[in-house]
Amino acid sequence: MRELVGRPGTWGGLWLRLGQAALAAASIAVMASANGFAGYTAFCYLIASMGLQALWSLGLACLDGYALKVKRDLNNAVLVSLFVVGDWVTAILSFAASCSAAGVTVLFERDISFCRRYYELPCGRFQLATAFAFLSWALSATSAVIMFWLLASF
């Protein structure tokens, strides 16, 4: 069980963290460049949640890099418990933010046709930011499952 790909302190884990942070940052950048996003709670929440995701993933990426450099093993029960709690909290928040942003985007696009009525509304950017958020969540969920599995196998 200890040979799981993507566990902390390995190259797989490092790339997973960097991917999460990069996608979360892309989501924030696209959403922040969309005019008028601040008027919608779901989009503000998406930025807040992706910010937390980016900070958490970047922090753990630094830890992974350090562990790789000094060849330290991060597989101990206390550290993994900490990662499990953090990963699950960020993954659940990211998923909630992605889903509520997706709900609002679909509403604008299809149900109340805001995108066709108000040309100044940057619907394309809302969609792109939501897509990046979902991708970031997918990597974050992968990490969360790996950590939970590691913890259960101690």
Added chain:
Amino acid sequence: MRELVGRPGTWGGLWLRLGQAALAAASIAVMASANGFAGYTAFCYLIASMGLQALWSLGLACLDGYALKVKRDLNNAVLVSLFVVGDWVTAILSFAASCSAAGVTVLFERDISFCRRYYELPCGRFQLATAFAFLSWALSATSAVIMFWLLASF
């Protein structure tokens, strides 16, 4: 590990399943009684997802009841793997549906003030149905975590 509360084939498991099914059914009933819900994708998806949740939970409640009656042990790896997959799929779908419905409800209530402008919109029912969906998801997530833990401890 095998003494986990809420594992399949116990009274705890049975009550957990019945709670999930009842809350999902309540969410469907409230949403279906709200006029005009069918015009919004997020609310239709909430009904579909809660329908799946209610069917799955009711099916497993019957299985738990049967196992209690004939005193059969359901803790084998094949059955638990099946429960893990089903529970995780339904829990993720329920959470996605709850979050997107919540996103749309908050948008109506606060951001674009549809609830104040269109008095015929049953915002109270939308909120109640969303709250029931979140409660159903909370129980479903509990089951999913218990099942995953059971599987990892085999």
